[in-house]
Amino acid sequence: MSFQKKDLISIKDLSASDINYFVETAKEFKKISLKDIKKVPTLRGKTVVNIFYEPSTRTRSSFEIAQKRLSADSLSIAVSQSSVVKGESLKDTLLNIEAMKPDAFVIRHSESGAAHFISKITKASVINAGDGINEHPTQCLLDIMTVAEEKKDFKSLKVAIIGDIYHSRVARSDIYGFSKLGAEIYLYAPHSLLPMKAEYGGGKVFIAKNMEEAVKNADVIIMLRIQKERASYYFIPSIEEYRNFFRLTPELLSKADKKVMVLHPGPVNRDVEISGSIINENKTHIFKQVENGVAVRMACLYILIGYQKLHG
Amino acid sequence: MDKLLIKNGIVIDPLTKTEVKRDVYIENGIIKDLPAKKSISEKYGVKTISAEGLIVFPGLIDMHVHLREPGYEYKETIKSGMEAAISGGFTSICCMPNTNPVNDSEEVTRFLIDKAKNLALINLFPIGAISKGLKGGSLADIGKLKEAGAVALSDDGNPVEDSALMGRALLYADTFNIPVISHSEDIKLRGKGVINEGVISERLGVIGIPSIAEDIGTARDVILAGYYGVKLHVAHVSTAGSIDIIKRAKKTGAKVTCETCPHYFSLTEESMLDYNTNAKMNPPLRTETDKKAVIEAIKDGTIDVIATDHAPHSKDEKDDTLDAAPFGIIGLETSLPLTLRLFHDNKISLIRIAELMSLNPAKILNISRRGSVSNGYIGDITVVDLNKKWQFTERGIKSLSKNSPFIGEYFKGKSSFVIAGGKILKEN
Numbered sequence: 049m050s051f052q053k054k055d056l057i058s059i060k061d062l063s064a065s066d067i068n069y070f071v072e073t074a075k076e077f078k079k080i081s082l083k084d085i086k087k088v089p090t091l092r093g094k095t096v097v098n099i100f101y102e103p104s105t106r107t108r109s110s111f112e113i114a115q116k117r118l119s120a121d122s123l124s125i126a127v128s129q130s131s132v133v134k135g136e137s138l139k140d141t142l143l144n145i146e147a148m149k150p151d152a153f154v155i156r157h158s159e160s161g162a163a164h165f166i167s168k169i170t171k172a173s174v175i176n177a178g179d180g181i182n183e184h185p186t187q188c189l190l191d192i193m194t195v196a197e198e199k200k201d202f203k204s205l206k207v208a209i210i211g212d213i214y215h216s217r218v219a220r221s222d223i224y225g226f227s228k229l230g231a232e233i234y235l236y237a238p239h240s241l242l243p244m245k246a247e248y249g250g251g252k253v254f255i256a257k258n259m260e261e262a263v264k265n266a267d268v269i270i271m272l273r274i275q276k277e278r279a280s281y282y283f284i285p286s287i288e289e290y291r292n293f294f295r296l297t298p299e300l301l302s303k304a305d306k307k308v309m310v311l312h313p314g315p316v317n318r319d320v321e322i323s324g325s326i327i328n329e330n331k332t333h334i335f336k337q338v339e340n341g342v343a344v345r346m347a348c349l350y351i352l353i354g355y356q357k358l359h360g
Numbered sequence: 361m362d363k364l365l366i367k368n369g370i371v372i373d374p375l376t377k378t379e380v381k382r383d384v385y386i387e388n389g390i391i392k393d394l395p396a397k398k399s400i401s402e403k404y405g406v407k408t409i410s411a412e413g414l415i416v417f418p419g420l421i422d423m424h425v426h427l428r429e430p431g432y433e434y435k436e437t438i439k440s441g442m443e444a445a446i447s448g449g450f451t452s453i454c455c456m457p458n459t460n461p462v463n464d465s466e467e468v469t470r471f472l473i474d475k476a477k478n479l480a481l482i483n484l485f486p487i488g489a490i491s492k493g494l495k496g497g498s499l500a501d502i503g504k505l506k507e508a509g510a511v512a513l514s515d516d517g518n519p520v521e522d523s524a525l526m527g528r529a530l531l532y533a534d535t536f537n538i539p540v541i542s543h544s545e546d547i548k549l550r551g552k553g554v555i556n557e558g559v560i561s562e563r564l565g566v567i568g569i570p571s572i573a574e575d576i577g578t579a580r581d582v583i584l585a586g587y588y589g590v591k592l593h594v595a596h597v598s599t600a601g602s603i604d605i606i607k608r609a610k611k612t613g614a615k616v617t618c619e620t621c622p623h624y625f626s627l628t629e630e631s632m633l634d635y636n637t638n639a640k641m642n643p644p645l646r647t648e649t650d651k652k653a654v655i656e657a658i659k660d661g662t663i664d665v666i667a668t669d670h671a672p673h674s675k676d677e678k679d680d681t682l683d684a685a686p687f688g689i690i691g692l693e694t695s696l697p698l699t700l701r702l703f704h705d706n707k708i709s710l711i712r713i714a715e716l717m718s719l720n721p722a723k724i725l726n727i728s729r730r731g732s733v734s735n736g737y738i739g740d741i742t743v744v745d746l747n748k749k750w751q752f753t754e755r756g757i758k759s760l761s762k763n764s765p766f767i768g769e770y771f772k773g774k775s776s777f778v779i780a781g782g783k784i785l786k787e788n
Contacts, residue, residue: 239590240531282528285492285499293503293536 051351055167055174058183059224060249067225070347071193077350078343080117091120094353095150098124099141100177101132101157106314106338107177107186111154114345120151120353138162139169146170151353155179173352175345181215187313188221190344192229194337195268195309203230206305208262210296211272211321212283214241218313219272226268227251236262238294240283259293259300266304270311271296271322287320296322301331309333362782363387365400369411369743374418374714375732384416386739389782393735409784411743414776417714418733419451419740421721422692423485424516424541424595424619424667427453430471431460436672436760438472441692442481444670444759446785448692449775451740452483452730454721456516457494464489464500466508473509482780483740485511485727490529490540496521499529506538511725514541516595519577521547527584534590539724541593544577544602545643554682556644560629566682569644575601582606586614593724594618596669598643600653607662617724619665622691622698623765625654631765637678637685639765641671658716659708665724666716668695672761690759694752696744697771703746704772718742743777750774 051069059067080088096115100108108124115122125145127133132141142153152173155163160180167174178184199205207226213219213235227233227248235246236256246253256262263269274290284290301308310322310332318324326332366384373379385394400406422445428435436444438455445453455472457463463472469486476484488505490513492498502513513533519542520526526542533540550573555561557568578594582605585592597603597618609616623641628648631639639645657663671688678685699717702708708716722731729737752769754762778786 238532239535240528242531244588279498282499282522282525284532285501285503289501289503 054352055163056185056348056352057163057167057174057176059185059188059221059228060183062228064228067189067192067228070189070344070351071196073351074189074193074340074343074347077346078340080346081339081342086117087119088117089119090350091115091118091353094120094152096120096122096152096154096349097145097150098122098154099127099156100124101127101155101162102178104156104177106341107156110338110341111177111345114342114349117342118346118349120349138166142166142169146172152349175348175352178217180217181220182217183221184217184313185221186341186344186348187218188225189348190337190341191222191270191311192225193340193344194311194333198307198309199267202226205231205267206234206265207231207268207270208234208236208256208266209270209272210236210259210262210294212241212274212278213237213272214243215275215278216272222270223248223251223253227253234262234266238284241278260303263296263300263304266308268309268311269296269301269304272313273315273317274321291320295320296326298323298326301326311337313337362389363404363406364739364779364782364784365406365408366411366416366741366743367408369414369416371416371733372710372714373733374711374719375734377711379711384733384741386741386779386782389739391733391735391737391739409777409787411777415710415744415746416733417742417744418718418731418737419780420449420696420717420742421452421727421730422450422668422670422695423454423665423721423725424621425453425455425670425692426458426672426688427455428459428672429475430468434760435674438475438484439479439481440758440760441670442479442484444690444692444757445482446778447758448694449696449742449744449778450482450692451742451778451780452485452727453692454485454487454511454725456487456514457489458517462489462494463487463510464492464494464505466501466504469505469508469510481785485725487512487514487541489513490515490520491525494518496525499525499532502533502538503536506536510538511727512539512541512593514543514595516541516543519543519545519547523580523584526581527588530584530590530592531588534588537726539591539593539726541595542581543596544574544581544594546573546576549573549576550642554640554644555632556629556646558629558647560632564632564635564682569642571599571601571646571650574599574643575605578602579605582609582614582616585616586612589615591615592617596621596624596643596667597663598624598646598650598654600650603653603657603662607657610662617664617720618662619667620654620658620663621667621669622695623689625651625658625702626698627765632682635682636765637680637682638689638763640682640685640687641669641689642687655702655707658702664716664720666695666699667721668692672759673763674761678763688763690757690761690764692759693757694764694766696775697752697773698766700746700771700773739779739782741777741779742775743779744773745776746773748772748774748776
């Protein structure tokens with residue numbers, strides 16, 4: 049197996065075998081993080097630049113740790129301390145760093161399509177670490193990896209994705225990813241936070257009538273964060289109302305399959321989208337997801353920079 | 361066991377579209393198929409009323425009423441509003457949220473329901489606000505309102521000006537399957553207008569409300585509902601223009617329903633000629649053309665519901681200039697007789713009246729087991745004497761407020777029995 053593209057911009061562009069290739073590679077890399085000395089020389093002499101135009105804890109540290117464990121030279125640009133605050137455009141920022149000959153960019157941006165945009169400018173590989181409301185491909189890969197560790201056949205899986213579907217790049221990537229592997233996806237949200245049409249390139253994606261229908265016999269439940277700002281733009285009345293009608297409670301969870309896996313991309317609003325007790329009683333896979341995140345990002349860097357070896 | 365037999369009436373059932381002379385039997389508040397003849401007698405505790413020569417309708421439902429409690433009890437209380445409704449032949453009313461405090465919370469909704477329960481008269485179905493405080497700035501807690509018992513949402517009195525808020529309100533309400541009732545109006549176009557803009561406003565020298573203020577508002581709301589594929593009920597339709605918009609939307613499959621009020625098919629702007637504040641309401645009385653269009657739309661099915669927009673205001677408030685007096689007239693006690701005029705004039709059938717005033721409101725508001733005289737339905741019945749001649753006088757008004765343009769008018773037809781949940785509330 050191999051992956052011939054320069055960049056990882058979206059799950060939408062990947063085939064089921066591409067997805068499996070990333071996940072299988074990540075499984076190998078996961079072993080490194082479990083060793084006493086967590087470092088291999090794989091990317092020695094390679095330069096990776098992380099540019100984060102949005103605040104991030106999990107994703108950014110996950111990428112940085114992945115780079116260190118692969119021995120890449122990495123550099124993180126926090127936008128608040130960069131020329132961007134002096135008014136430099138995304139294109140100019142990129143062209144300047146490009147001149148320093150990096151091998152890969154990892155970019156997080158609040159605007160949808162930002163990663164796609166810079167991938168056209170630079171010869172280096174680009175990894176999308178989240179662009180606006182569009183996609184978050186490495187999150188999807190780590191979600192799939194986490195599920196694949198417990199569930200063998202994705203074709204018989206019922207995956208519920210609940211929350212702010214409309215504004216969620218995680219939801220968009222997960223819908224494409226899980227449905228490409230054959231899972232049935234059930235979406236549920238206040239109707240003001242659903243897409244106009246649940247059409248995702250032929251995947252089996254349905255809109256549930258209510259929370260119960262979404263979670264009933266579900267094998268995987270992915271809860272999404274609701275942002276407080278949504279109330280000020282009329283998408284929901286209030287956080288209290290959201291908590292009342294759209295929260296995953298232990299009672300609802302009991303209607304899912306006995307071996308249900310509960311995922312959340314973080315950061316969690318406890319007792320808003322998910323009852324705190326579900327997390328406290330270790331009924332989620334949140335930390336497993338974070339652990340696998342490092343492995344997935346190591347795999348992505350390895351595969352993409354490896355591509356340059358072949359074609360560069 | 362409470363048993364009631366309504367004998368020999370002509371029963372109008374809009375669900376089966378039948379008009380048949382038959383008896384109606386109610387046991388423990390529920391309409392039941394007639395039991396064996398011998399068990400229907402006083403001996404077995406069955407109370408019998410004779411509806412010989414009378415019409416038996418499913419209990420009438422007025423889905424657009426302003427009760428003024430809490431906050432403005434000097435205009436109307438829940439009790440006085442219900443008494444007016446009973447007098448007018450209604451067994452269910454829905455109250456709009458523009459009280460003080462506004463009904464934008466489960467607390468106010470529960471207060472209304474509890475109060476109605478204690479009064480034990482007719483059914484009260486509260487309508488919650490779309491936006492918090494009716495201010496049009498953010499959504500009210502719609503899920504909680506529905507849970508507390510609200511049957512619909514409306515900011516009636518004013519439109520939801522912000523189209524994004526209106527659109528998301530429709531979507532969010534759709535999540536809970538609770539209908540939204542729009543007060544469709546372009547409020548900037550209304551401006552300071554007080555009556556319909558046209559010949560009469562010019563003659564009186566007052567600022568007019570252009571009919572297109574309603575048309576534009578209706579178009580926007582209908583377009584929003586059509587785009588999102590969700591339900592919308594348009595309140596108090598009064599113009600030929602908005603009827604045309606709704607008719608076309610229905611043809612394209614939009615889930616739109618609408619209501620008009622008796623005054624829009626009974627009066628025109630001519631009623632304003634002596635600066636009559638008791639004929640001032642919003643939307644205002646329109647032209648003869650609009651009136652004809654409303655009647656046509658009632659006939660052809662474009663209009664689904666006749667509701668009153670019963671809006672009580674005190675004598676002192678209405679005893680003012682046309683500019684200063686508040687919008688609104690009472691309507692509970694004249695709605696049925698005004699609608700019966702359409703029947704007497706051979707414009708609509710009694711079955712159509714039962715649809716407009718009972719079955720359709722129940723369907724639109726998802727009120728179950730009401731709107732039909734069928735086995736298993738709740739024993740809400742309005743018995744009507746079609747030929748009773750009477751005069752509507754101020755002294756006879758049960759509502760606390762007397763702001764009606766119909767005072768002094770003679771009518772043909774009146775409710776003679778009003779029965780809610782098998783209980784006789786009016787008998788004459």
